[in-house]
Amino acid sequence: MSRETPPAKSASRPAPAVVIVMGVSGCGKSTIGALLASRLRWEFADADWFHPTSNVDKMHSGIPLTDEDRWPWLDAIGAWIDKTRRSGGHGVVACSALKRSYRDVLIGKRPDVRLVYLKGGEALIARRIAVRHEHFMPRSLLHSQFEALEEPGPDENPIIVSIQSQPREIAVRILSAMNVVEGASPEQPFLHPSGAGP
Secondary structure: OOOOOOOOOOOOOOOOOEEEEEOOOOOOHHHHHHHHHHHHOOEEEEHHHHOOHHHHHHHHOOOOOOHHHHHHHHHHHHHHHHHHHHOOOOEEEEOOOOOHHHHHHHOOOOOOEEEEEEEOOHHHHHHHHHOOOOOOOOHHHHHHHHHHOOOOOHHHOOEEEEOOOOHHHHHHHHHHOOOOOOOOOOOOOOOOOOOOOO
């Protein structure tokens, strides 16, 4: 059984400007991230949008990405996060963020960025990937993702939620652990990072 450790609400902790929904491919990051953004009326971004074509081609071919492949990708996501923060807006980004070093790029010294970890076992996620024909992550790369995964530690103050529940229930659990009021922020458009729309 997956352990969940969503922190209790704290009046002293400000609401985040940006939430990063992390986990291995197939855990539901995009689904949950988009659902959270919709319910909060925040902007949503999927980390897949920020991959250069060379990375997408590698993944289509079943070739694992190297850290050298990932640094420009992570920097691009970090730039989106900073743009959202500077504008005074709020956003949710779905990103694998498997390693602590990757999360250090995305979060670093940004106290208003919150991490949500969608936790699930390899067998369950493999079954989900098997029916996701449109997704460009082959099932053959799933094991390598689990090998690379460094689960967030307590010092990262993550909200950890099991993926065994339905998406709406998962979203409710995440919202209950955050100091935010659902739908209270001004409505923002759902934008592709280019600004042209999804």
